[in-house]
Amino acid sequence: MEKLSCDLLIIGAGSAGLSLAAGASQMGADVVLLERHKMGGDCLNYGCVPSKALLASAHMAHAQSHAAAFGIRNRTAEVDYAAAQGHVQNVIEKIAPVDSQDRFEGLGVNVIREAGRFVGNTEVEARNTRITARRIVIATGSRPLVPPIKGLGSVAYLTNETLWELREQPEHLIVIGGGPIGMEMAQAHRRLGSKVTVLEAKQALGRDDPEAAGLVLDRLRGEGVEILEETSADRVRQEGDHIVVETSKGDISGSHLLVAVGRQPNVDGLNLEAAGIETSSAGIHVDTSLRTTNAKVYAIGDVAGQGQFTHLAGYHASVIIRSLLFALPSKARSAHIPRATYTDPELSQVGLTEAEARAQYGARLEVARFDYSHNDRAIATRQTEGFIKVMVVRGRPVGATIAGPQAGELIATWSLALANRLKMSQIAAMVAPYPTIAELNKRVAGAYFSPRLFENSIVKRGVWLVQRWIP
Known part of the structure; x- marks a missing residue:
């Protein structure tokens, strides 16, 4: 059996594993990456990428039969389902080189296309290779959950x-x-x-x-x-x-x-007991630094049981790289991690929902709201169905909910706000180009301040005094 040693062993070449492998290798670490199936993992091959590609085909078909409002005659789309699925595969193929074995080997990563199995605290076997690593990261992702339905x-x-x-x-x-x-x-x-x-x-x-x-x-x-x-x-x-x-x-x-x-976490076959790593139905037990019950082993992405989003997996990689490469303390946070559903209209959320915020903050909570129907760009594109509402406590947002066109794009501003503890005044100070859907973020911040400015007797009294006494 061949024996290897490395600074960092990563099990799984999905979003989490690839992000970590690229960063660690380019900063000088000796990295071994194991992948038993497809490079790019679920997101590229089965999840985010193909689903959004098929949704794009569906959007084009729907647009053809709903064009009359724009002065274009409606027509029933002639759908070639096989060709639409061909579009999906073409999109995957265009993105695949970024996640390919060749690219990562070019970055200096030792890529081994085999499954990994723990045989000790810091040792993993991959078929005919035994790898000893200073630190190990499990990034094996998740797979569809098949319920126990009879038949x-x-x-x-x-x-x-x-x-x-x-x-x-x-x-x-x-x-x-x-x-x-x-x-x-x-x-x-x-x-x-x-x-x-x-x-x-x-x-x-x-x-x-x-x-x-x-x-x-x-x-x-x-x-x-x-x-x-x-x-x-x-x-x-x-x-x-x-x-x-x-x-x-x-x-x-x-x-x-x-x-x-x-979905369910991919932990089968890893022989985690041999490394003293504990699990639950949600995934591998980790602490706030994403370290498992084995101090030498971390778990990130879907398998860590904290959410199943590609962007969360990438964030996890950015958190632990501080600890792995520089021995610096780092902790994963969750309040600023957004999620989005890419239906039409889209649905996005970051931080607390209104119900969660009311339960946590009670009377201290204020909810600012602005509707798409008052946005000029939405009116021009006839996409006026939707709203944004922001949960605010003492001038700082604690959550945002958006339902409407481009909700997945708009929510990024509120992730930024929560990540950096920004105030609503700082969002209100933003200037968005006109006319854009992005103005909704500024306008909802304005909606938060409007009662304070326009319905405040002290403000009105101050304006009255200035206008009469200041030359």
């Missing part, structure tokens, strides 16, 4: 990992799961011409602000997506060419079934 194993169901292999357009897509993945793919397939039914055991988009989620769900229902909430999927069976889902509200029959009920 599911007897039908050809889809997940976000297998959906992209499909070339025949679903006649009727049944989606089990009303979270972000389920709702994004539901809208995409409806706009591409499929009938779509979503089954959600609780509330669709239930993690989000109810008002914001309601706006998105109303749009999807208006486009023809059937969304059945408080509806459990109890059993699945095959009937000829169709899949039948037995639910608490009756049987639903469709041509294809997508399971999108969540």
Whole structure:
């Protein structure tokens, strides 16, 4: 067996592992990177990238049939589903070189395309190689959670990992799961011409602000997506060419079934017990510095159980690189980590929702709000459905909710504010180009100050005195 030693061993070449490997290697560390499957991990191959590419195809189809308001005749889009999936693959291929083995080897990383298995506190075996490292980082990500629904194993169901292999357009897509993945793919397939039914055991988009989620769900229902909430999927069976889902509200029959009920951490096969690393159903136990119960081993990204976002994985890498390379203390924070659902309209959140903020701060909370319908750019593009609201305590934002066009872009300003403890006055001082959707961020800050300026008797009295006594 070949033996290697290194400064840093990273297990997993997804977003978290690649970000860390690139930074550490370019700053002089001896880095070994293990990857048992595809470089780029879930985000590039099965998640963020392909889903947004298919949503883009669906947007183009929808735009053709909703152009009359702009003086262009509506026409029903002629959808080539296989070609749309070809577009998805083309997008993946264009991005793939950035995450490729060749690129990282060019950066000085020793890339080994094998699975890793702990055999000691600081030792990992990868087939015929035993690697000893000063520090080890687990960045193995997550995979689709397959629920224990009776009969599911007897039908050809889809997940976000297998959906992209499909070339025949679903006649009727049944989606089990009303979270972000389920709702994004539901809208995409409806706009591409499929009938779509979503089954959600609780509330669709239930993690989000109810008002914001309601706006998105109303749009999807208006486009023809059937969304059945408080509806459990109890059993699945095959009937000829169709899949039948037995639910608490009756049987639903469709041509294809997508399971999108969540994700689970990839810890199988790592033999974590040999390194004294503890886990739970959420992932690997880590402290605030992202260190596991083994002081020599860290866990970052999805497998750390703190959220399943590519940008969170990249943030985790930036946190631990201080400790790994410079022995400096570093802690991961979560209040400024945003999330977004890329339906149309989009839905984004950072920090506390209104309900969470009210529970935490009570009467000290103020909520500033501004609607898209008062934004000139939104009016020009006929995208006036939506709002932004910011939860404020003593002049500082503690959370922001946005539902509407470009919500995923707008939320970045509020992540910046929370990360740096900015005040609403500093957001109000910003100047956005006119006319842009970005003005919404400034206008909602203005909405926070308006009552203080225009409804304040002391302010009005001061203006009255100045205008009469100052020459």
